[in-house]
Amino acid sequence: MAGVTGEPRIGDVYGELLRDTLAVATGIGPRPLAGGRVPRPVIEIIERDDGLINGAPAAQYLDGPQEWQPHDHRAVDRVRGATLDIGVGAGRIALLLQERGVPVTGLDVSPGALAVCRRRGVRELVHGTVDEHAASGRRYDTFLLLGNNLGLLEGRERAPAFLAALAAMANPGAQVIAQGTDPYGTRDPVHTGYHEHNRRRGRLGGQLRLRLRYRELATPWFDYLVCSPDELADLVRGTAWHLADIDDRDAPYYLATLRLPG
Amino acid sequence: MAGVTGEPRIGDVYGELLRDTLAVATGIGPRPLAGGRVPRPVIEIIERDDGLINGAPAAQYLDGPQEWQPHDHRAVDRVRGATLDIGVGAGRIALLLQERGVPVTGLDVSPGALAVCRRRGVRELVHGTVDEHAASGRRYDTFLLLGNNLGLLEGRERAPAFLAALAAMANPGAQVIAQGTDPYGTRDPVHTGYHEHNRRRGRLGGQLRLRLRYRELATPWFDYLVCSPDELADLVRGTAWHLADIDDRDAPYYLATLRLPG
Numbered sequence: 220m221a222g223v224t225g226e227p228r229i230g231d232v233y234g235e236l237l238r239d240t241l242a243v244a245t246g247i248g249p250r251p252l253a254g255g256r257v258p259r260p261v262i263e264i265i266e267r268d269d270g271l272i273n274g275a276p277a278a279q280y281l282d283g284p285q286e287w288q289p290h291d292h293r294a295v296d297r298v299r300g301a302t303l304d305i306g307v308g309a310g311r312i313a314l315l316l317q318e319r320g321v322p323v324t325g326l327d328v329s330p331g332a333l334a335v336c337r338r339r340g341v342r343e344l345v346h347g348t349v350d351e352h353a354a355s356g357r358r359y360d361t362f363l364l365l366g367n368n369l370g371l372l373e374g375r376e377r378a379p380a381f382l383a384a385l386a387a388m389a390n391p392g393a394q395v396i397a398q399g400t401d402p403y404g405t406r407d408p409v410h411t412g413y414h415e416h417n418r419r420r421g422r423l424g425g426q427l428r429l430r431l432r433y434r435e436l437a438t439p440w441f442d443y444l445v446c447s448p449d450e451l452a453d454l455v456r457g458t459a460w461h462l463a464d465i466d467d468r469d470a471p472y473y474l475a476t477l478r479l480p481g
Numbered sequence: 482m483a484g485v486t487g488e489p490r491i492g493d494v495y496g497e498l499l500r501d502t503l504a505v506a507t508g509i510g511p512r513p514l515a516g517g518r519v520p521r522p523v524i525e526i527i528e529r530d531d532g533l534i535n536g537a538p539a540a541q542y543l544d545g546p547q548e549w550q551p552h553d554h555r556a557v558d559r560v561r562g563a564t565l566d567i568g569v570g571a572g573r574i575a576l577l578l579q580e581r582g583v584p585v586t587g588l589d590v591s592p593g594a595l596a597v598c599r600r601r602g603v604r605e606l607v608h609g610t611v612d613e614h615a616a617s618g619r620r621y622d623t624f625l626l627l628g629n630n631l632g633l634l635e636g637r638e639r640a641p642a643f644l645a646a647l648a649a650m651a652n653p654g655a656q657v658i659a660q661g662t663d664p665y666g667t668r669d670p671v672h673t674g675y676h677e678h679n680r681r682r683g684r685l686g687g688q689l690r691l692r693l694r695y696r697e698l699a700t701p702w703f704d705y706l707v708c709s710p711d712e713l714a715d716l717v718r719g720t721a722w723h724l725a726d727i728d729d730r731d732a733p734y735y736l737a738t739l740r741l742p743g
Contacts, residue, residue, distance in 0.1 A: 227532035262536030270489035274524030274536035
């Protein structure tokens with residue numbers, strides 16, 4: 220029976236969240252209602268393994284370019300050639316690239332997110348992880364990790380394999396455009412204490428252990444990396460990539476550009 | 482050390498939430514920022530004991546009368562005499578009553594909520610539960626349970642004691658104006674399954690077991706009652722109160738009026 224075990228069910232959190240967000244935005248399809256009547260904004264809930272919890276309105280996943288942060292615009296202006304949008308979400312970046320005639324493929328592990336992308340008009344979509352997609356033989360000139368998706372590097376263990384999977388799909392001279400956030404500007408003890416605790420366990424300070432929740436669903440716990448540009452430089456060293464540029468005009472957010480030899 | 486135990490800390494969730502909500506609304510005082518820079522809307526997170534979780538923007542606690550639901554207006558129009566606003570929150574109802582010259586006292590168990598009320602101009606405030614306040618000897622003509630606060634009846638065990646505490650503070654002919662929500666219109670298995678599970682445990686179907694969370698804080702788990710007008714009628718039977726009226730013009734929301742003999 221549904222919903223009596225005390226723990227959320229593992230499921231496609233992003234898929235359900237984005238489907239409902241699209242239904243609220245378009246007025247089409249079943250959508251969450253408070254008291255069965257009043258439209259309820261869709262909220263993404265992010266739980267950290269120390270008990271910290273945050274909610275964020277999911278409507279931002281549908282934002283058009285006029286609502287984006289400035290660094291998102293600078294990121295898409297750096298795109299060239301065949302592009303893989305990693306963690307395509309609801310497709311906001313891929314849709315603009317398509318409009319500009321860029322050959323873009325959206326990759327996501329969430330089947331529901333891909334369904335939302337398809338309904339919104341994203342044409343090239345692939346289900347899976349970067350490792351799975353690397354086996355396809357497809358080649359790209361630009362890899363996008365926007366919306367904080369530099370976090371997919373996870374930490375010291377995963378980062379080399381993740382970057383190797385991108386290199387395996389890369390044309391000569393390919394680039395990665397990744398958006399990160401430097402987490403170390405805060406004095407909030409909830410965060411500085413967490414960073415210290417992480418370091419004592421041999422993890423990077425901002426190596427967050429998270430799960431996402433939406434209604435009765437949760438993701439499994441996963442690592443998501445929030446790191447400084449210096450930490451990123453360390454992670455990139457020894458891989459096929461080199462860190463070509465950090466644009467931190469919107470600090471603490473930054474855009475990192477990694478490049479392969481041409 | 483803060484934030485590394487895996488479970489949220491028990492604390493004044495509503496107080497912290499409302500203080501931050503006021504800071505975001507006024508631009509005064511420290512307030513939550515994403516990446517230390519972008520203002521972050523304050524989200525109240527409600528977790529049910531089956532793993533269901535929902536987020537709701539907390540800004541509604543500051544809503545002025547022009548943003549209220551119609552039943553809130555009909556509720557305040559029913560007020561007469563000395564009034565106790567139970568679960569005063571950020572004081573939105575109490576502030577309008579004060580403006581109308583109604584002698585109103587705000588009661589809340591959250592010290593932080595009372596601090597927000599004070600800063601917003603609510604003059605009469607009491608910290609505590611209805612049981613604690615009943616010992617004060619104060620007397621009222623109207624008790625308000627708005628914003629779904631009929632839920633404070635909790636269930637079959639607590640309701641008679643809660644209503645007795647109100648009766649102990651009541652002038653002859655006093656009334657309770659309580660806003661509830663009939664939970665049984667849904668076909669969502671997440672909810673209907675929960676209702677069934679509750680009934681099998683001898684609880685009312687909509688006797689929710691909840692906790693609130695905000696950042697690193699949580700409340701203890703508590704019962705909060707979402708019941709039909711018929712279930713309410715059963716709960717009121719045998720108490721000093723009688724159920725004088727149900728206004729369900731905004732169904733599934735309703736306003737229940739209870740009265741004492743004059």
